[in-house]
Amino acid sequence: NAGVMQNPRHLVRRRGQEARLRCSPMKGHSHVYWYRQLPEEGLKFMVYLQKENIIDESGMPKERFSAEFPKEGPSILRIQQVVRGDSAAYFCASSWYSQQETQYFGPGTRLLVL
Amino acid sequence: AQKVTQAQTEISVVEKEDVTLDCVYETRDTTYYLFWYKQPPSGELVFLIRRNSFDEQNEISGRYSWNFQKSTSSFNFTITASQVVDSAVYFCALSGTGANSKLTFGKGITLSVRP
Numbered sequence: 058n059a060g061v062m063q064n065p066r067h068l069v070r071r072r073g074q075e076a077r078l079r080c081s082p083m084k085g086h087s088h089v090y091w092y093r094q095l096p097e098e099g100l101k102f103m104v105y106l107q108k109e110n111i112i113d114e115s116g117m118p119k120e121r122f123s124a125e126f127p128k129e130g131p132s133i134l135r136i137q138q139v140v141r142g143d144s145a146a147y148f149c150a151s152s153w154y155s156q157q158e159t160q161y162f163g164p165g166t167r168l169l170v171l
Numbered sequence: 172a173q174k175v176t177q178a179q180t181e182i183s184v185v186e187k188e189d190v191t192l193d194c195v196y197e198t199r200d201t202t203y204y205l206f207w208y209k210q211p212p213s214g215e216l217v218f219l220i221r222r223n224s225f226d227e228q229n230e231i232s233g234r235y236s237w238n239f240q241k242s243t244s245s246f247n248f249t250i251t252a253s254q255v256v257d258s259a260v261y262f263c264a265l266s267g268t269g270a271n272s273k274l275t276f277g278k279g280i281t282l283s284v285r286p
Contacts, residue, residue: 090273100216100262102273113273148216150274159206160274162216 059084061151061163062131069169076136076143078166082151089132090160091124094146106132139170173198175265177277184253185285192248192280194263200224200271205239205246206264210279216262222246253284 062081070076082089091103105113106126117124121139126132136143146167150160174197184190196205207219220230222239230237234251250257260279266272 092274092276099278100264100274100276102275105273116273146214150216159218159221161218162208164215167214 061086061149061161063147063149063163063166065166066164067167067169069171070139071171072140073138076139076168076170078134078136078147078149078168080132080134080149080151080163082132082149083161086151086153086161088152088158089126090150090152091132091134092148092150094148094165096145100148103134136168139168141170144168144170173200173203173265173267173271173275175263175275175277177263177280179280180278181281181283183283183285186255187252188284189249189251190253190282190284192250192261192263192282194246194248194277196244196246196263196265198265198267198271200267202268203271204266206266206274207237207246207248208262208264209259210262211259219248250282253282255284255286258282258284 061083064079068076087108089106092100093103094100102116104117104124109128121137123135146165148165149163152158152160176195203224205222209217209219220237227239236249238247260281262279263277264274266274
């Protein structure tokens with residue numbers, strides 16, 4: 058029973074490029090969450106999605122960041138025109154059928170912006 | 172607003188010692204959930220336990236035990252007879268329901284277990 062999958066595990070981008078992070082939830086899970094772990098800042102919520110819907114994006118930066126969870130395929134977190142401050146570990150979590158279920162995390166994508 | 176405080180930042184113990192990791196939370200919700208996650212040096216986040224606000228029973232799982240006290244808004248985690256493999260960062264987290272269902276994390280406690 059595969060866990061939450063994230064790819065790539067490591068991503069290097071130059072300033073101004075786009076970063077696309079992918080997350081495949083656990084089988085049967087329909088809720089996806091993205092969190093960011095900045096050095097010295099801990100884990101912060103970014104966005105919560107269900108299939109084809111954004112439920113809560115209160116933690117998303119207003120510009121350059123977007124997320125989707127299409128009917129088919131993985132959830133995508135897109136960062137446009139990356140800056141050095143975007144360097145962080147980005148974690149995806151999924152839960153089963155409701156917001157109250159346990160969130161299981163993927164291994165994370167480490168983004169480095171040069 | 173929800174808040175989780177892990178006042179301890181780093182703890183170092185010798186193998187076989189018991190260690191308690193503290194967690195204090197703040198929420199206005201009457202229904203909420205508390206979690207502990209472990210982040211070993213490899214970097215992934217491993218789920219350890221989930222507790223809902225209506226269940227104050229303490230829980231034991233092997234060498235791990237959790238003490239939930241609503242009166243003091245605390246959800247402390249004890250590792251008995253610690254081992255080197257317990258070395259990791261431990262996060263306490265809180266979620267509510269509805270609009271507050273996202274996880275709010277504490278800053279984490281770095282536990283080092285020395286042989």
